[in-house]
Amino acid sequence: MITLWELGGQGDRRYSLFSWRARMALKHKGLAFETRPVRMSDKEAIAFSGGKTVPVIKDGETVTRDSWKIAEHLEDAHPQAPSLFGGAIGRGVTQAFNTWVDRAVVPAMLPVIVADIHQRVDAGDDAFVRGMFEKILKKPLEQTRAERDESLRRLGRVIEPMQAALKRQPWVCGREPAYADYILFSVFQWARVMSPQEVLGPEDPLCAWRERVLDLFGGFARNVPTA
Ligand SMILES: N[C@@H](CCC(=O)N[C@@H](CS)C(=O)NCC(=O)O)C(=O)O
Numbered sequence: 562m563i564t565l566w567e568l569g570g571q572g573d574r575r576y577s578l579f580s581w582r583a584r585m586a587l588k589h590k591g592l593a594f595e596t597r598p599v600r601m602s603d604k605e606a607i608a609f610s611g612g613k614t615v616p617v618i619k620d621g622e623t624v625t626r627d628s629w630k631i632a633e634h635l636e637d638a639h640p641q642a643p644s645l646f647g648g649a650i651g652r653g654v655t656q657a658f659n660t661w662v663d664r665a666v667v668p669a670m671l672p673v674i675v676a677d678i679h680q681r682v683d684a685g686d687d688a689f690v691r692g693m694f695e696k697i698l699k700k701p702l703e704q705t706r707a708e709r710d711e712s713l714r715r716l717g718r719v720i721e722p723m724q725a726a727l728k729r730q731p732w733v734c735g736r737e738p739a740y741a742d743y744i745l746f747s748v749f750q751w752a753r754v755m756s757p758q759e760v761l762g763p764e765d766p767l768c769a770w771r772e773r774v775l776d777l778f779g780g781f782a783r784n785v786p787t788a
Contacts, residue, residue, distance in 0.1 A: 562593055566607055566617040569598025570682045570755065574786045578667070578751035579628040580616040581782070585743035586632050587618075588778040590642040594618075601682065602689035629659055632740055645740035658733075658741045662748065669719040670748050670760070672712040676702045677756035677788065709758075716760065720767065727766040731773065738777060746774045750782055757788040 565587065567580035575581075575598065587594045599606040599615060610617040610626040617626045618634070625634045636645045636652070646652035675694050679702050682690045691702060698705065705712065723745060726733070733742045749771050752760050761768040775783040 562595060563587065564597060564619045565594050566597045566599055566610075566615050568601055568615055568682075570686075571684070572681070572786045573598070574681060574754050574788075576678065576681070576751060576754045577615050578747040579614070581747040581750045582628040582740075582743050583616040583618060583631045585746065585774075585777075585782065586635050586645055586740060588781050589645060589739065589743070590635050590639050592635070592639060592642065600689075601686045601693075603685075629656065643739075647734070647739060651734075651739075655739075655741045655744070659744050662744050665719050666716075666745065666748050669712075669716040670752060672698060672705045673709060673716055673760060674752050674756040674758070676706050677758065678751075681755050681788065713760065724766050727770045731770070733770075738774065742770075742774060746771065746782070754785065754787050 565580065565583055567575055567583075568577035570576045575584075575596065584596075597606075604613050607613070607615060607617050607626075610624055612626045614626065616628055616631060617624065618631050620634065620638060623634065623638070625631050632645055632655075633652075635642075644651075646655050671694070675698065679687070679690055679694065695702060723733070730736070732738045733745055734740075749760070749767070752758075761771065
């Protein structure tokens with residue numbers, strides 16, 4: 562049994578976007594796991610990992626922190642299970658994609674949903690989360706609501722290449738879903754779990770793709786507490 566530490570919000574919402582990558586990777590590999598929700602401010606709960614962020618997994622005696630390292634661990638420790646990367650070249654391309662999503666898509670999504678996230682974190686995390694996000698964004702969270710339309714337009718410009726790609730193929734990874742799909746999906750699942758606002762139009766190819774990901778593994782990502 563593998564254990565996954567992740568963020569828990571109000572109403573048992575599991576809202577750590579990086580932990581959604583680990584969740585989907587574990588399902589893709591067909592591995593059984595249990596989850597331990599933690600508050601973002603509760604660094605004691607994950608001190609055993611040697612770091613201050615989730616996701617963290619414990620697989621047997623091996624503790625791994627950081628979503629990319631977790632994906633690599635699962636691929637290497639469970640080679641008989643379906644591949645997350647499809648070989649060495651796929652691993653390299655997926656790592657490059659991971660970097661683009663983290664540096665372009667995540668920062669573009671954050672101002673769109675940050676005020677909604679703050680409203681739904683565990684009450685004990687209220688001040689911690691506000692302080693962290695206001696430091697990153699250099700503005701009060703309330704101001705992001707007034708700027709939401711512009712933030713949404715900026716997000717649209719950032720994800721346009723993926724809209725074009727998903728018109729040509731059903732999955733980020735081509736004919737079948739794999740880890741690069743889960744990397745991008747995690748950003749939209751973060752929004753889905755914590756914000757009542759729809760960020761994708763019904764005609765957007767990303768919308769149909771997101772539905773396909775939500776259907777994977779018996780609706781695993783669909784059937785969770787959301788905003
Ligand atoms: N590069 C890390 C990022 C992890 C990360 O930033 N996790 C967030 C939750 S989604 C966190 O634990 N933040 C707490 C903090 O920064 O204090 C990964 O991919 O796992």
